[in-house]
Amino acid sequence: DTEVTQTPKHLVMGMTNKKSLKCEQHMGHRAMYWYKQKAKKPPELMFVYSYEKLSINESVPSRFSPECPNSSLLNLHLHALQPEDSALYLCASSQDNRYGTGAETQYFGPGTRLLVL
Amino acid sequence: KNEVEQSPQNLTAQEGEFITINCSYSVGISALHWLQQHPGGGIVSLFMLSSGKKKHGRLIATINIQEKHSSLHITASHPRDSAVYICAVMRGATNKLIFGTGTLLAVQP
Numbered sequence: 001d002t003e004v005t006q007t008p009k010h011l012v013m014g015m016t017n018k019k020s021l022k023c024e025q026h027m028g029h030r031a032m033y034w035y036k037q038k039a040k041k042p043p044e045l046m047f048v049y050s051y052e053k054l055s056i057n058e059s060v061p062s063r064f065s066p067e068c069p070n071s072s073l074l075n076l077h078l079h080a081l082q083p084e085d086s087a088l089y090l091c092a093s094s095q096d097n098r099y100g101t102g103a104e105t106q107y108f109g110p111g112t113r114l115l116v117l
Numbered sequence: 118k119n120e121v122e123q124s125p126q127n128l129t130a131q132e133g134e135f136i137t138i139n140c141s142y143s144v145g146i147s148a149l150h151w152l153q154q155h156p157g158g159g160i161v162s163l164f165m166l167s168s169g170k171k172k173h174g175r176l177i178a179t180i181n182i183q184e185k186h187s188s189l190h191i192t193a194s195h196p197r198d199s200a201v202y203i204c205a206v207m208r209g210a211t212n213k214l215i216f217g218t219g220t221l222l223a224v225q226p
Contacts, residue, residue: 031212033212041218042203042205042216042217042218042219043160043216045213045214048212048213050212055212056211056212056213090159090160092160094212096212104165104212105150105162105165106150106162106214107162108152108159108160108161108162109159110158110159111158111159113157
């Protein structure tokens with residue numbers, strides 16, 4: 001199974017709503033990522049979890065709150081978002097050899113397309 | 118200046134043509150990735166390479182570490198190859214990818 005799944009596929013939310021994006025993989029990967037992608041732009045890294053611990057936070061606003069409850073699951077909790085947060089949110093995973101070169105293939109999910117009204 | 122530059126930004130080809138997309142980077146890397154993204158879709162990893170050349174079907178990727186340059190070639194292009202191709206590099210022992218701006222490829226029948 002080389003699949004990363006994301007739910008929901010589409011999400012529309014108001015600026016006062018609280019919602020969550022979910023990501024799951026069963027490849028035994030220990031690194032998981034959240035990216036944000038605006039139209040016609042490359043993905044921007046938001047967060048990296050390594051062995052269920054947050055290892056990279058790219059200065060993301062606190063209205064985005066990541067959570068990694070176990071090695072297969074990654075959540076992104078959303079609260080009080082702004083219309084400019086509308087984007088495609090991509091999850092990815094990779095093997096994470098803590099003592100290796102860091103050269104690991106990342107497997108991407110299909111994304112959640114988020115619209116904030 | 119971006120750390121990862123791709124060219125061309127847009128490319129239109131006729132079915133059957135040989136296609137080359139270029140990627141130059143200005144930082145030390147542990148690996149370079151070529152990714153494919155269809156419109157509205159997720160991203161598929163095509164290649165990860167740190168030296169030499171890799172081939173998968175009609176796709177070939179090469180990298181020259183000394184010149185900090187990589188190319189993605191598509192032989193006998195087909196309309197289903199139409200997508201955005203993204204070059205991304207990984208620096209050192211990190212999990213952080215630095216992305217190029219992508220090349221939008223349209224292959225016409």
